[in-house]
Amino acid sequence: MTHTPGSGVPEPFGHYSPSTSSPDGTIWVSAQLPVGGGVRTDSPVPEQARQAMLHLVSIVEAAGGTVASIAKVTLYVTDIGDWDAVDAVFAEVFVTHRPARAVLQVAGLHHGFRVAADAVAWRVDR
Amino acid sequence: MTHTPGSGVPEPFGHYSPSTSSPDGTIWVSAQLPVGGGVRTDSPVPEQARQAMLHLVSIVEAAGGTVASIAKVTLYVTDIGDWDAVDAVFAEVFVTHRPARAVLQVAGLHHGFRVAADAVAWRVDR
Amino acid sequence: MTHTPGSGVPEPFGHYSPSTSSPDGTIWVSAQLPVGGGVRTDSPVPEQARQAMLHLVSIVEAAGGTVASIAKVTLYVTDIGDWDAVDAVFAEVFVTHRPARAVLQVAGLHHGFRVAADAVAWRVDR
Numbered sequence: 121m122t123h124t125p126g127s128g129v130p131e132p133f134g135h136y137s138p139s140t141s142s143p144d145g146t147i148w149v150s151a152q153l154p155v156g157g158g159v160r161t162d163s164p165v166p167e168q169a170r171q172a173m174l175h176l177v178s179i180v181e182a183a184g185g186t187v188a189s190i191a192k193v194t195l196y197v198t199d200i201g202d203w204d205a206v207d208a209v210f211a212e213v214f215v216t217h218r219p220a221r222a223v224l225q226v227a228g229l230h231h232g233f234r235v236a237a238d239a240v241a242w243r244v245d246r
Numbered sequence: 247m248t249h250t251p252g253s254g255v256p257e258p259f260g261h262y263s264p265s266t267s268s269p270d271g272t273i274w275v276s277a278q279l280p281v282g283g284g285v286r287t288d289s290p291v292p293e294q295a296r297q298a299m300l301h302l303v304s305i306v307e308a309a310g311g312t313v314a315s316i317a318k319v320t321l322y323v324t325d326i327g328d329w330d331a332v333d334a335v336f337a338e339v340f341v342t343h344r345p346a347r348a349v350l351q352v353a354g355l356h357h358g359f360r361v362a363a364d365a366v367a368w369r370v371d372r
Numbered sequence: 373m374t375h376t377p378g379s380g381v382p383e384p385f386g387h388y389s390p391s392t393s394s395p396d397g398t399i400w401v402s403a404q405l406p407v408g409g410g411v412r413t414d415s416p417v418p419e420q421a422r423q424a425m426l427h428l429v430s431i432v433e434a435a436g437g438t439v440a441s442i443a444k445v446t447l448y449v450t451d452i453g454d455w456d457a458v459d460a461v462f463a464e465v466f467v468t469h470r471p472a473r474a475v476l477q478v479a480g481l482h483h484g485f486r487v488a489a490d491a492v493a494w495r496v497d498r
Contacts, residue, residue, distance in 0.1 A: 135333055135336045136319075138346070140318065140345055140346045148318035148345075148366065150318070150348060226352065227352060229326065
């Protein structure tokens with residue numbers, strides 16, 4: 121089943137859904153660029169990270185999950201030297217919840233952004 | 247539980263299965279290079295994308311899923327500038343179904359291909 | 373639910389858990405660098421691969437899974453030319469079990485390591 125983007129999240133640019141969920145209640149979130157909220161491709165990495173993660177949270181909530189039901193997050197960065205910066209923002213966003221995580225340095229992100237993120241969560245509304 | 251490759255998909259080159267499924271019915275598909283069907287490493291990106299995605303579909307079907315039960319696809323490209331091209335092929339392959347998705351620019355793919363893909367789906371045969 | 377690292381695995385360096393599990397019993401393992409066991413960033417790739425995979429196994433076992441319940445592994449390498457080397461270590465670690473798998477060449481790994489790995493598994497203790 122497919123889900124709508126959630127508050128503040130742009131509509132998909134292509135042929136995909138912001139998230140889908142499996143019959144067992146797993147929520148699969150599409151990779152999110154830090155689009156919106158005044159973030160530009162040359163905005164500081166913490167701003168980009170925060171915006172991408174807020175998209176994740178909105179999408180998960182729109183699909184019947186919560187911040188605490190996010191099981192794993194993958195952060196995509198164009199410079200692994202930004203690890204500490206994105207970790208700090210991650211802590212701000214997740215507070216007491218500590219999902220599983222991977223931070224991967226990719227060779228490039230669409231439109232020239234420096235951070236993107238996706239996630240897996242589970243539905244708590246069923 | 248492990249599954250066979252499915253129609254038209256080459257046997258694994260190494261120590262992995264084309265897909266496995268969890269007791270809850272989730273199908274985990276191994277990353278697919280666009281091997282076979284006359285595709286070469288220098289074939290146009292749309293041909294590579296189509297072949298990799300057809301492998302995904304064959305593998306999912308062999309494991310008890312369907313195109314519509316594909317929850318998320320990750321496309322790996324060596325040039326993020328190919329985003330529009332792979333999105334167009336994605337729309338051709340999935341038609342009305344819109345899975346969750348990530349398009350990632352990796353630093354290189356095995357054998358020099360330009361596109362690869364993996365997926366998560368769920369079984370509908372149980 | 374979050375899980376402890378398991379035997380021989382370093383505590384997380386940042387705001388994440390070694391693994392989490394969903395209510396359906398899926399175990400999500402954080403990406404593991406080959407830290408510990410005398411492995412350095414310039415250690416041979418097979419040593420790095422073995423150490424990262426042993427972390428995966430320890431984490432999965434600490435979360436209620438087994439080697440045979442690992443559904444999919446993603447190996448991150450900084451040089452796709454190391455494919456054969458990491459595949460050989462993979463076969464040593466998994467023996468008769470063949471999970472689904474992706475081997476991805478990333479643009480860089482934290483601290484300069486050459487191999488990292490993450491995984492999805494399921495719990496067998498419930």
